[in-house]
Amino acid sequence: MPGAAIAGIHEFDKRVAGGLSKLQIKAECARLALADAGLTWADVDAVYDAGESGFGSGLTIAEYFGVNPRVVDTTSVGGSSYEFHAAHAARDIAAGACRVALLTYGSTAHSESRAIGTGARRPPAEPQPAANMDLPYGMTLIGSYATVAQRHMAQYGTTAAQLAEIAVTTRAHAVRNPAAVAGLADIGIKRTGEITVDDVLGSRLIADPLHLLDCCIVSDGGGAVVIVSADVASDIRKPPVWILGSGEAVGYPGFGSDITTTAAVSSGPEAFGQAGIGPDEIDIAMIYDSFTITVLAILEDLGFAKKGEGGPYVAGGRLRFDQPGGPALNTDGGGLSSNHPGMRGIFLLIEAVRQLRGESTSQVPGARLAVAHGNGGQLGSRHAAGTVILGRE
Amino acid sequence: MTAAVPERPLPAPDEPDTAPFWAATRSHKLTYQVCLDCGDVVFYPRRHCTGCLSGSLDWRASAGLGTVYTFTVIRQHGHPYFRSRLPYVVGWIDLAEGFRMLAEIAVPPADAAVGLPVQLSWEDHAEVSIPVFRPA
Numbered sequence: 046m047p048g049a050a051i052a053g054i055h056e057f058d059k060r061v062a063g064g065l066s067k068l069q070i071k072a073e074c075a076r077l078a079l080a081d082a083g084l085t086w087a088d089v090d091a092v093y094d095a096g097e098s099g100f101g102s103g104l105t106i107a108e109y110f111g112v113n114p115r116v117v118d119t120t121s122v123g124g125s126s127y128e129f130h131a132a133h134a135a136r137d138i139a140a141g142a143c144r145v146a147l148l149t150y151g152s153t154a155h156s157e158s159r160a161i162g163t164g165a166r167r168p169p170a171e172p173q174p175a176a177n178m179d180l181p182y183g184m185t186l187i188g189s190y191a192t193v194a195q196r197h198m199a200q201y202g203t204t205a206a207q208l209a210e211i212a213v214t215t216r217a218h219a220v221r222n223p224a225a226v227a228g229l230a231d232i233g234i235k236r237t238g239e240i241t242v243d244d245v246l247g248s249r250l251i252a253d254p255l256h257l258l259d260c261c262i263v264s265d266g267g268g269a270v271v272i273v274s275a276d277v278a279s280d281i282r283k284p285p286v287w288i289l290g291s292g293e294a295v296g297y298p299g300f301g302s303d304i305t306t307t308a309a310v311s312s313g314p315e316a317f318g319q320a321g322i323g324p325d326e327i328d329i330a331m332i333y334d335s336f337t338i339t340v341l342a343i344l345e346d347l348g349f350a351k352k353g354e355g356g357p358y359v360a361g362g363r364l365r366f367d368q369p370g371g372p373a374l375n376t377d378g379g380g381l382s383s384n385h386p387g388m389r390g391i392f393l394l395i396e397a398v399r400q401l402r403g404e405s406t407s408q409v410p411g412a413r414l415a416v417a418h419g420n421g422g423q424l425g426s427r428h429a430a431g432t433v434i435l436g437r438e
Numbered sequence: 439m440t441a442a443v444p445e446r447p448l449p450a451p452d453e454p455d456t457a458p459f460w461a462a463t464r465s466h467k468l469t470y471q472v473c474l475d476c477g478d479v480v481f482y483p484r485r486h487c488t489g490c491l492s493g494s495l496d497w498r499a500s501a502g503l504g505t506v507y508t509f510t511v512i513r514q515h516g517h518p519y520f521r522s523r524l525p526y527v528v529g530w531i532d533l534a535e536g537f538r539m540l541a542e543i544a545v546p547p548a549d550a551a552v553g554l555p556v557q558l559s560w561e562d563h564a565e566v567s568i569p570v571f572r573p574a
Contacts, residue, residue, distance in 0.1 A: 164516040174455035178482045180447055181568050182542045183520035184528045188510045192530060196508035199552035253511035253547070298530065300479065300538040304508055425508075 049135035049146075050278040050285035051435070053082030053271035054395045060228030060264035060384055062153050067098040067267070068109055070151030074269035075110060082271045083282035084145060089271075091116035091143035093130035095388060097152060106149075116143045122295070123421025124333055127270070127390035128431025131417075132291035134272040144274040148394075151267035152386030155232055161263055161387055162187040163251070175427065187260060187336065189425040191252035194338040197305045198254060200353065205254050207356035208337040209245035211374070212258050212381050214364050215334060216240045219378025222406040228384060232264050245337075259337040261380035261389075268391040270398075286401045289414075290319030290434040297427045305353075308430035309346035309418060316432035317348070322414060324348040329400045329415035330364070330372035331393035334379040336424075343418055347432070366407040372416075376400060376407040390419030394433065401437040413437055444518035451565050458497065459483050463567040466560050468502055470537050471495040481537035502558025503574060504533040511547040531556060531571055544572045 055077035057070050065073075079085060089112040094102045096119055103119040116137050120129045127148055134146035154161060164185040172180060197203045217239050219225035229237040240258060248257035278285040292315030296308035317323060324347055332340045332347075341355040349371065350358035364374035375381075377396040380389045397415035399405045415435045422428035451460050459482070462469045471480040474496050478489030486493055509529025515521050527543040527550045543550060544559070556571035 160516045163514045164520065172450055172453055174453060174482055174484070177449045177453040177456045178459070179540045181449055182528050182540055183446075183512055183515060183517070183523065183526065184510075184540060185512060185515055187514075188512050188528060191510035192508040195510055196552060199508070249513070250511070251514050253513070255510075298538060298540075300481070300532060300536050302538075304530070 048139040048275055049272055050275070050287045051270055051394065051398050052273040052278055052281040052283070052285055053078040053080070053084065054398045055081055055269050056392060056395050057151070057267040058224055059231070060155065060266060061231045062156055062265040067151035067153055070267035071098065071149040071269070072110060074151070074267050075147055075149050078269035078271050081283065082273070084271060086110060086112050088145045089147045090114055091134060091137060091146040093118045093120070093134060093146060093148045095119070095121045095126035095150065097150065097388065112147070116146070122429035122431070124335065124388040124390045125419030125421035125429045125431040126388060127394060128291070128417055128419035128433045129293055129429070131270065131272060131288060131394055131433050132293060132431060135288040135291060138272065138274045144277050146272040148270040148272070148391065149267070150269070150388060150391040152388070153265045154387045155263050155265045159263065159387070162260060185252060186423055187255060188252040189423040190336045190338055191255045192425040193304055193342060194254050197338065197342065200305060201356065203341070203356035205246055206242050207360055208259060208341060209242040210359045210362070211334065211337040211340045211364070212245050213240055213242055214362060215375045215379035215381040217365060218376045218407045219382035222378050222383060225378035225383035228264060229262070229382065232262060234262065255336055255338065261335050261385035262382065264384045264386050266384045266386035268395050270391060270394050284402055284437060286398045286435050286437055288433060289322070289436045290316040292316035292432040294430045295428065296430065304425055305342055307342050307346050307420065307424055308428060309343045309432065312430040312432040313347040313418070316416070316434050320434035322434065327372045327414050327416050328409050328412040329376065329397055330374050331397045331415060331417040332374060333390065333393065333418060333420040334375055334381045335385065335420065337381070339420055339424055340374065342424065343420065347416065347418060366409050373407065373409045376405050376409070388421070390421070390431065393417035393419055397435050401435060444522055446519050446563070446568065447517065448563055448566055455483050455485065460566045463560070463569065466567060468500040468558055468569055469497050470500055470535060472498055479536045481539065498535070500533050500535050500558070504531045504556055504571070506543060506550070506552055506554040506556060507532045507538060508552055509543060509550050511550065542570050544570050549573070
């Protein structure tokens with residue numbers, strides 16, 4: 046088998062942290078993920094951190110946990126950070142630099158009432174040049190994704206109803222996940238049952254053509270993933286889930302570039318190539334669903350559908366866990382309906398592992414291969430893409 | 439007592455890469471850069487060419503004619519100024535000289551369209567002017 050496997054996972058079970066700090070959430074997830082693997086703090090010799098808990102996390106996180114890493118990686122590329130971390134951990138393990146890598150995430154975005162999608166009250170004190178060119182115009186994060194959807198519709202005839210299918214599918218999966226249902230209620234969402242395409246189209250427009258129900262929720266949350274070498278994997282509690290391939294890329298705006306094509310068009314083929322498999326072999330597609338358009342564009346760029354044909358592809362419930370003809374999409378309920386604390390890339394890895402262990406609340410029988418694709422930053426603008434292919438023995 | 443009227447957030451005039459761009463807006467010039475060695479158009483402004491390794495870039499003024507590459511209608515915003523303007527149209531404009539920029543498009547939301555020909559106009563402030571595109 047290849048060199049690195051996910052041995053332990055844990056997802057913070059609440060969507061409202063109840064006064065816990067980001068660091069406390071990270072440490073709780075870390076110790077429970079290590080326990081899931083049958084390992085302890087003393088086994089950890091590498092930490093990967095996106096810096097969400099504050100400045101200089103590479104200096105401080107090891108002390109807080111009480112570990113002694115030989116590898117410290119603070120790659121910070123928004124929601125895709127954890128796919129990048131998994132890729133780096135697999136490479137670091139393969140190079141012999143470490144044996145037990147710990148990835149953690151903690152966020153209190155909901156408790157802080159962070160309006161992630163609709164813009165800050167003040168511009169940044171020290172803007173970067175790109176931001177200094179854009180800030181007078183009142184673009185929002187949701188608006189940026191909406192420009193991708195608008196162009197996709199104009200270029201390919203994609204419809205709002207087709208986009209809505211993605212939200213309907215992820216909600217159907219969320220309804221089967223007790224943590225997601227409790228979380229939706231806890232963050233104040235009144236209707237926690239299944240939704241229809243008409244429900245999505247009837248919800249208010251936030252940034253045309255994206256409706257409220259085309260957008261992810263804002264929750265608290267966190268998670269941890271433990272990645273280990275093959276020799277450690279031979280002696281863990283649960284079946285190891287192997288990292289078979291990975292790809293990393295970034296994208297940015299420019300004259301003549303196609304805004305409907307994301308950086309996944311580069312990271313995807315790299316990851317599939319390393320794994321030696323194709324999209325048609327994938328059972329589980331964990332695709333970053335900040336918005337419905339995010340999933341549609343990335344499914345195309347990863348090769349599940351041709352560019353421009355994502356709309357018809359997602360129609361008819363094809364991506365439900367119990368439907369044939371395509372992979373099961375975001376079987377935990379996704380960012381659209383389970384949790385989105387700001388950078389949900391770690392949950393893509395966690396739910397993919399649950400599926401490959403047979404532990405999902407929307408289990409695909411005999412699931413063997415999964416793709417986790419994280420998207421960081423903003424589609425339509427500067428964004429990062431991390432693709433990880435996972436498989437069980 | 440009347441409430442203060444919220445004002446549009448403005449760019450930092452002294453951000454080193456973009457300061458010349460914003461200074462030129464005061465005389466209603468929309469500027470972009472062309473590499474003197476390879477001829478590539480560079481936008482947003484920088485001290486280096488992104489096509490070759492040159493550090494020699496020339497500033498040019500755009501005629502301000504372009505088309506809407508894509509757009510959105512903003513209907514929710516956290517900032518008081520933008521909230522007071524809802525709904526409004528923002529999009530990426532492809533300029534005839536070969537660069538793409540984000541800007542507000544002064545058009546009723548129902549009239550906004552991909553491919554709409556637009557032309558430049560200006561909204562004046564004390565230290566900078568803000569480019570705004572209107573249907574051509």
